[in-house]
Amino acid sequence: MSAVDAPVRATFPVTKIRRPLLRGSLVDRARVEADVAAALLHGGVTLLSAPAGWGKTVTLARALARLPDGAAVAWVSLDEDDDLPRLIGCLMAALDPFDLPWRIDPDALAAIATQPGNLRRVADELLNALASTEAPLGVLAFDDLHRVPDRRAFELLDMLAEQLPQPWTLALATRVDPPLALARLRVRGELSEFRQPALAFAPAEVQALRDLLGSRGAPAGDELLARTEGWPAGLRLCLSAARPASGEAQRLVFDYLAEEIFSELPPALQGFLLKVCVLHELRAGRCVAVAQDPRALQWLEDIERRGLFASTLDVADELTLRLHDLFRDFLLDRLRREQPEAWAELQQRAAAVETDPLRRIAHLLKAGDWDAAERQLLDAVPGLLPHGGGAQALRLAAQFPPERRAASPRLALVRGLVAWPGFEWRTMQEAMQLAVDGFERTGEAGPLVMARALNVLALTATGRIDEGRAQLLALGPVPPVPALQAQVQVANYWSVGASGPAQGPAACVRRLVDILSAGAPPALWFSCAPHFMLIGREGMNAALAQYVSMARAAAGDGHAPLRAVANILDAWLLMWRGELDAAAERFAEVDGDNRWLGEPRNLRIPMQSFRCLWHALRGETAPFLALGEAVLADVDSDPQRRGTWRGVYLYMIARLAAGLDDWAVAGRYLGELQRTPADQEWPYMALARATLAGQFALRAGRVQAAIDALRPAAAGAHEVDSFGVHATSRLLLAQAELQAGDAPRAAQALAPLLGAQGRDEIGGVLATGATVLADLVAADWQGALDAHGLAVLQRWLALSRRLRAGSPTATVEVTAAPGGSPLPPGVHPLSEREQEVLQRIAEGDSNKLIARQLDLSPHTVKRHVANILDKLCLASRGQAAAWYRANGAGPT
Numbered sequence: 008m009s010a011v012d013a014p015v016r017a018t019f020p021v022t023k024i025r026r027p028l029l030r031g032s033l034v035d036r037a038r039v040e041a042d043v044a045a046a047l048l049h050g051g052v053t054l055l056s057a058p059a060g061w062g063k064t065v066t067l068a069r070a071l072a073r074l075p076d077g078a079a080v081a082w083v084s085l086d087e088d089d090d091l092p093r094l095i096g097c098l099m100a101a102l103d104p105f106d107l108p109w110r111i112d113p114d115a116l117a118a119i120a121t122q123p124g125n126l127r128r129v130a131d132e133l134l135n136a137l138a139s140t141e142a143p144l145g146v147l148a149f150d151d152l153h154r155v156p157d158r159r160a161f162e163l164l165d166m167l168a169e170q171l172p173q174p175w176t177l178a179l180a181t182r183v184d185p186p187l188a189l190a191r192l193r194v195r196g197e198l199s200e201f202r203q204p205a206l207a208f209a210p211a212e213v214q215a216l217r218d219l220l221g222s223r224g225a226p227a228g229d230e231l232l233a234r235t236e237g238w239p240a241g242l243r244l245c246l247s248a249a250r251p252a253s254g255e256a257q258r259l260v261f262d263y264l265a266e267e268i269f270s271e272l273p274p275a276l277q278g279f280l281l282k283v284c285v286l287h288e289l290r291a292g293r294c295v296a297v298a299q300d301p302r303a304l305q306w307l308e309d310i311e312r313r314g315l316f317a318s319t320l321d322v323a324d325e326l327t328l329r330l331h332d333l334f335r336d337f338l339l340d341r342l343r344r345e346q347p348e349a350w351a352e353l354q355q356r357a358a359a360v361e362t363d364p365l366r367r368i369a370h371l372l373k374a375g376d377w378d379a380a381e382r383q384l385l386d387a388v389p390g391l392l393p394h395g396g397g398a399q400a401l402r403l404a405a406q407f408p409p410e411r412r413a414a415s416p417r418l419a420l421v422r423g424l425v426a427w428p429g430f431e432w433r434t435m436q437e438a439m440q441l442a443v444d445g446f447e448r449t450g451e452a453g454p455l456v457m458a459r460a461l462n463v464l465a466l467t468a469t470g471r472i473d474e475g476r477a478q479l480l481a482l483g484p485v486p487p488v489p490a491l492q493a494q495v496q497v498a499n500y501w502s503v504g505a506s507g508p509a510q511g512p513a514a515c516v517r518r519l520v521d522i523l524s525a526g527a528p529p530a531l532w533f534s535c536a537p538h539f540m541l542i543g544r545e546g547m548n549a550a551l552a553q554y555v556s557m558a559r560a561a562a563g564d565g566h567a568p569l570r571a572v573a574n575i576l577d578a579w580l581l582m583w584r585g586e587l588d589a590a591a592e593r594f595a596e597v598d599g600d601n602r603w604l605g606e607p608r609n610l611r612i613p614m615q616s617f618r619c620l621w622h623a624l625r626g627e628t629a630p631f632l633a634l635g636e637a638v639l640a641d642v643d644s645d646p647q648r649r650g651t652w653r654g655v656y657l658y659m660i661a662r663l664a665a666g667l668d669d670w671a672v673a674g675r676y677l678g679e680l681q682r683t684p685a686d687q688e689w690p691y692m693a694l695a696r697a698t699l700a701g702q703f704a705l706r707a708g709r710v711q712a713a714i715d716a717l718r719p720a721a722a723g724a725h726e727v728d729s730f731g732v733h734a735t736s737r738l739l740l741a742q743a744e745l746q747a748g749d750a751p752r753a754a755q756a757l758a759p760l761l762g763a764q765g766r767d768e769i770g771g772v773l774a775t776g777a778t779v780l781a782d783l784v785a786a787d788w789q790g791a792l793d794a795h796g797l798a799v800l801q802r803w804l805a806l807s808r809r810l811r812a813g814s815p816t817a818t819v820e821v822t823a824a825p826g827g828s829p830l831p832p833g834v835h836p837l838s839e840r841e842q843e844v845l846q847r848i849a850e851g852d853s854n855k856l857i858a859r860q861l862d863l864s865p866h867t868v869k870r871h872v873a874n875i876l877d878k879l880c881l882a883s884r885g886q887a888a889a890w891y892r893a894n895g896a897g898p899t
Contacts, residue, residue: 024082043067052176118395279302289307419441512537512544536558536572545728582617585810658695680699773810
């Protein structure tokens with residue numbers, strides 16, 4: 008389990024989703040603004056494409072201001088550091104005020120988009136949410152789209168443009184045409200284009216700007232128009248500088264005229280601008296820290312008053328400006344040329360006040376402060392990965408000098424952490440080994456412990472058990488940091504889980520719970536969740552039950568990923584006790600969380616395995632086989648897991664098929680298992696293979712061969728048991744000993760099961776099958792098995808038969824409310840909390856207001872809204888409100 012699987016709200020500067028404020032001093036450009044506004048009303052894609060300085064941002068912002076009241080506008084300003092996950096995260100935050108009826112956690116979409124083949128799914132979720140909103144008009148506006156380097160972002164935008172529902176429009180402001188299917192959109196009449204001719208100042212607008220800014224000696228309007236061809240930035244420069252524009256390239260003209268304007272500024276303002284130009288946005292507090300000038304607010308007000316190529320951003324707490332790209336580039340170039348010695352220090356100061364981790368790291372990289380940049384990158388990784396930020400982390404790591412990348416243990420640790428959530432065990436192990444070697448050289452205790460612990464996990468997951476154990480023994484004293492102490496227990500859990508002793512995993516879980524119970528946040532509980540495969544090991548049921556209880560309390564209503572992990576473990580515990588109805592009810596809760604979270608990989612494997620075993624225990628062969636094949640296909644598609652885990656799933660399918668008396672299927676998978684290399688498998692798999700071979704030998708009448716295989720398997724399985732191999736080997740050995748006529752040995756084989764697992768840890772017993780249990784119950788024990796032992800066997804057999812007889816389960820559809828009134832097809836009861844949320848929706852409250860009224864997080868309210876819409880078979884909040892008005896609180 009990895010903490011990076013848990014979706015949380017991404018962090019980025021709020022200025023990225025704020026439109027520029029409209030200054031009263033701007034020239035009225037009603038013609039082009041009205042045309043753009045009309046295009047936005049038309050729908051489809053509105054494209055503003057022109058080089059720098061053509062007023063795209065201002066034109067789009069002012070056109071949006073012309074839209075009717077109630078229009079939903081999601082604005083995203085893009086940067087060079089924005090890739091697909093960050094773009095999605097910004098868009099979700101920009102859409103948040105409009106309470107879209109999400110059917111999946113919007114904060115999970117960024118991570119989902121990075122998984123192979125899932126981009127279409129993300130587009131569909133977004134399109135469905137947009138189509139179900141009640142806004143009379145909506146616009147998704149992306150400014151400075153040319154800055155985005157990630158082609159996947161354009162693939163997503165292309166999918167949105169292809170199927171964008173009414174009344175939504177996609178508005179794009181860019182210096183170059185984006186790689187979208189623009190020709191197709193033109194043919195369909197769904198593309199409105201505004202290029203240089205449309206964005207150029209008209210004669211009357213030129214004259215108005217001249218009247219606003221020009222001095223007595225300013226050129227006439229027609230002369231200005233001829234020289235600049237209506238280029239907005241050029242016009243402003245001409246009217247602010249002492250010299251007119253020439254016919255040179257626009258960038259050269261800008262630099263030339265900007266030099267003229269800059270030279271006319273007060274020297275103190277020049278110095279201030281050269282220092283603060285390293286910042287993405289200018290705010291007084293940050294500017295004071297970077298420029299070390301207490302007059303920062305005064306200078307910002309002066310910049311705004313002078314109209315020095317800066318936009319005022321809609322940030323309520325303090326004046327915030329963004330320099331125009333052309334002007335900022337001019338200042339940065341001048342700073343590098345004139346004050347190269349100040350460059351690194353200014354970048355470091357900017358990093359110190361930057362709250363966005365990506366921008367902070369970028370500042371440190373520009374400063375050449377490699378050590379600080381490494382530390383910041385390592386600290387940022389846990390926050391980046393939940394949003395699919397692995398590629399971003401690797402891209403930042405690639406910006407370090409090659410020799411640094413090769414030698415740095417921190418960068419190796421970053422690469423290993425990025426590999427972890429995808430279960431890229433080999434990649435993770437190679438990186439962690441480099442990190443371990445590096446931290447040993449530098450003597451950094453905390454990072455060394457983390458790297459070693461994660462290396463143990465990766466080595467164990469790839470079947471290198473002894474090497475992992477050696478790394479664990481080399482840990483030494485663990486610093487008193489809960490996260491490190493907990494991670495060491497997770498590593499130890501995997502190590503003793505693979506190699507024993509029998510009680511080792513349970514002891515690790517108990518110590519883990521003690522550490523986490525001292526106030527650990529939900530994310531740490533989540534990242535340290537025990538793997539389900541050791542369920543049934545001695546003492547594990549009680550230890551896991553303790554973890555489940557405490558983890559649920561830590562999760563509360565606000566951490567769905569942790570709640571889902573705790574519930575799937577609880578479902579396994581219930582199933583292992585033979586309580587399939589209760590297990591199914593708990594699994595239904597997991598399934599709901601799983602859908603809301605976007606079916607994350609960390610839940611997929613335990614859920615698929617649960618379904619597979621649940622159907623097998625109920626004697627439902629067809630769904631069991633289909634799910635087993637799906638589990639096998641999943642591991643076969645992953646070369647980093649295949650070597651260690653393919654045999655596990657082949658054994659499980661063959662063993663369960665044998666328990667169902669489907670010997671043809673069992674034989675087919677046994678043959679596949681025998682052809683699968685075993686060199687990377689855990690020790691218990693040698694015993695599992697021997698157990699299965701012994702079972703087939705027994706079926707073929709080769710009793711002694713069966714005994715020869717089963718005796719060593721039964722003797723060793725207790726210490727390294729997984730998925731109930733110990734129980735199966737002992738039941739089969741007892742059956743073989745009875746067929747050999749040795750009832751005392753048969754009773755001796757059963758004794759450990761009847762003593763330790765006679766009460767509730769019987770998943771392995773039930774998986775072995777009713778036929779084996781029936782043979783043992785019907786056998787002539789010749790007094791070797793006492794009445795208690797026989798009674799336990801009879802109870803197991805009765806339970807197995809009852810489960811296979813198809814007793815009512817929690818999966819039966821609810822068809823009527825408690826009062827007896829029938830519900831429409833597909834409609835499900837609402838919980839008490841969902842009824843409260845539904846009532847607030849009907850009263851017109853927003854998600855944020857509902858959250859305040861009910862003391863919930865906005866995230867939890869979104870989940871309740873999704874549940875309400877799903878249970879009532881509705882598509883929008885408006886439909887939910889209408890349902891409430893027609894039916895009251897809804898089904899209960």
